[in-house]
Amino acid sequence: MxxxxxxxxxxxxxxxxxxxxxxxxxxxxxxxxxxxxxxxxxxxxxxxxxxxxxxxxxxxxxxxxxxxxxxxxxxxxxxxxxxxxxxxxxxxxxxxxxxxxxxxxxxxxxxxxxxxxxxxxxxxxxxxxxxxxxxxxxxxxxxxxxxxxxxxxxxxxxxxxxxxxxxxxxxxxxxxxxxxxxxxxxxxxxRPREGRQIKNLRYAWMIKRAIDHPVLQSYTNGYWYQEYYPLHKDEIDTNAAVYDELQPDGEILFRFPNEI
CATH class of the missing domain: 3.90.550.10 (Spore Coat Polysaccharide Biosynthesis Protein SpsA; Chain A)
Incomplete structure (x- = not known):
């Protein structure tokens, strides 16, 4: 078996x-x-x-x-x-x-x-x-x-x-x-509301990061970057900025040179 x-x-x-x-x-x-x-x-x-x-x-x-x-x-x-x-x-x-x-x-x-x-x-x-x-x-x-x-x-x-x-x-x-x-x-x-909110902020930050660093787009359906992001750009950019300010996951372990 x-x-x-x-x-x-x-x-x-x-x-x-x-x-x-x-x-x-x-x-x-x-x-x-x-x-x-x-x-x-x-x-x-x-x-x-x-x-x-x-x-x-x-x-x-x-x-x-x-x-x-x-x-x-x-x-x-x-x-x-x-x-x-x-x-x-x-x-x-x-x-x-x-x-x-x-x-x-x-x-x-x-x-x-x-x-x-x-x-x-x-x-x-x-x-x-x-x-x-x-x-x-x-x-x-x-x-x-x-x-x-x-x-x-x-x-x-x-x-x-x-x-x-x-x-x-x-x-x-x-x-x-x-x-x-x-x-x-x-x-x-x-899921509890607070957990969903943090998750949404994290996703926004990650999408924005992948837009800024296309190497991160590998293996992911292009829809998220070519269609979804342009449709929700203002909301994603705002949430990504909030995530950066709050740092709910602590210090990022790896950053690209232009992120430092």
Missing amino acids: SSVTICMMVRDDLDSLKYSLPNALEFGDEVHVLDTGSSDGTLEFLKDTAKTEPRLRVLIAPPAIIPSYGFAVARNLIGVYATTDWLHYLDADERISSPAYREILDFAVQPVIEITTLTYDKNDQADTTSWDTIRATAGGTMRERHRRIYRRDSGVKWGGYIHEEPFLGVVNAARLCQRGDIVHQHFKHY
Whole structure:
């Protein structure tokens, strides 16, 4: 039977992890979680869980790893210590749903498996007692396809400073994948408001940085720089300036010469 490591990157995700971590442990032979600067008790929760759960490995990186080097670099770090056949990347606000998870991995003929993401829309009247009640009372869902699972020894790696995707060399893994009946139930709109605001500032700063330094645009869909940025330029530039002033992730670890 195929083995799999569930790989997660978290920051201040304690409320979500109480639901998603047990789910990850249900499906994974190993669960590796990278914490990038939590201050809400997430890291303590992970360390306490790891004391009695040998399959859980907790990794730590400074908050500035994301804006400094990008999401792909951080994601690739999570799988460094994995020993399984497959790597499956799951966000803290996601939960795996699949009636035939192992069979899909066992009989896969491509190195990458494409999953379905169901994002549950925010509904102010939703019952947020648990993920199940959110799902039952959400305002609706958005269905997307994502590449989140690949063979560990396939050579596939994440690429992209922002909006990262798996690649084999310079080939997008979308060309190397097969669909699997695996669903990620995604509850991103239910994150605490403050966390969403900081995330928006960070994204704006990173987009602006990539505009100013085109080398960072490699492996990312050109839409974000050629279409999205011009449409939202004023808002992005303003938010990027606020991020620079607040420095919510601390000192940037790497800067280009003209940024110093």
